[in-house]
Amino acid sequence: MASAPLSFQRDVDSLIRGKKDKSKIREPENPIRYAYMKLLREKDETRRVLPVDPYVEVYTLRKGIYGIYEESLDGMGDVWLFLIEGPEKGLLIDTGFGIGDLKGLCETLLGGKPYFVVNTHCHPDHALGNNQFDKVYCHEFEVPKLQKNMTPKAWDRLFDENGKGVAYDMTRDDMIPYRPYEIVGMPDGAVFDLGGGHEIELVFLPGHSSGHCGFLDKKNRIFFPGDDCCVGAVAVGAGPPNAPYAEYGTVEALYHELLKIIARESEFESLFPSHGPLETGPAMLSSVAEACKAVLDNPSGYDYRNESPFGVRLGKMIYESGYLLYTSRSVYMDREAAIN
Numbered sequence: 001m002a003s004a005p006l007s008f009q010r011d012v013d014s015l016i017r018g019k020k021d022k023s024k025i026r027e028p029e030n031p032i033r034y035a036y037m038k039l040l041r042e043k044d045e046t047r048r049v050l051p052v053d054p055y056v057e058v059y060t061l062r063k064g065i066y067g068i069y070e071e072s073l074d075g076m077g078d079v080w081l082f083l084i085e086g087p088e089k090g091l092l093i094d095t096g097f098g099i100g101d102l103k104g105l106c107e108t109l110l111g112g113k114p115y116f117v118v119n120t121h122c123h124p125d126h127a128l129g130n131n132q133f134d135k136v137y138c139h140e141f142e143v144p145k146l147q148k149n150m151t152p153k154a155w156d157r158l159f160d161e162n163g164k165g166v167a168y169d170m171t172r173d174d175m176i177p178y179r180p181y182e183i184v185g186m187p188d189g190a191v192f193d194l195g196g197g198h199e200i201e202l203v204f205l206p207g208h209s210s211g212h213c214g215f216l217d218k219k220n221r222i223f224f225p226g227d228d229c230c231v232g233a234v235a236v237g238a239g240p241p242n243a244p245y246a247e248y249g250t251v252e253a254l255y256h257e258l259l260k261i262i263a264r265e266s267e268f269e270s271l272f273p274s275h276g277p278l279e280t281g282p283a284m285l286s287s288v289a290e291a292c293k294a295v296l297d298n299p300s301g302y303d304y305r306n307e308s309p310f311g312v313r314l315g316k317m318i319y320e321s322g323y324l325l326y327t328s329r330s331v332y333m334d335r336e337a338a339i340n
């Protein structure tokens, strides 16, 4: 087999200090995400890099809503973090990998206002920067996994034996020194009050992870669905069968919770997912739900099958979006009912 064609080595005019090591990464982003991000990053006039944190690009998405774009440090997908400014407080959704002074950036953008820090879920691209903050909120089912990751060893997978980044030109000196922090688990429907009637609601939306959640900004009429409604791929991951709440890392659990947020579609106009294109419409939630229903009705009716060293991954097409990715054990909440 020839090595990856050069066409996979997709360049973007980046303002970020670090650079991806293109010799080491796999096909970096799916083509739709790449096309969207290249045009956004090279043409959006709000794009800027602040001296306090040169590792991320900041976009002004609305008045008082910032998209903070961090390139992947592990060769997987680049990630969006979001900062919302309310009258009295702010709220930061996710903390990235932990490179650069994200805390200093939030303080600068919010002009010193206090702010909540929340996680959509525990994965490295969303939560390895938690150590920069004193207290981080998440859905209560995600607490055990975040606690397990609360160690500087969680960064080991980003570096080789010589201390160089596995997929990014960096060393451990680029990371903010590790320290423990407080994790606060919250129930579905918990509200974060930013003052003046500006409330952000935690919406339980498991599937990608068992305690994954989205955040609903009713004032700005935006739903942030995390990784459970991204253009390109929505991956439902179950984890080990004996992991806490593993039954929620399933297509069935995602489907049930999607129906609840779809019933509230009059409360928001846009989705801002954590990877790839932003400002997708609420209809995408219905498209993901339709794909979930099709999988639940016939788990063997997949459109895509990929065998890798990590197992067999199946894919069901999502209308106008990409694939719902699942495995034989991440379909039903009764996980003994594995499909063939």
Ligand SMILES: [Zn+2]
Residues within 6 Å of the ligand: 079, 123, 125, 126, 227, 274, 275
């Ligand atoms: Zn992610």
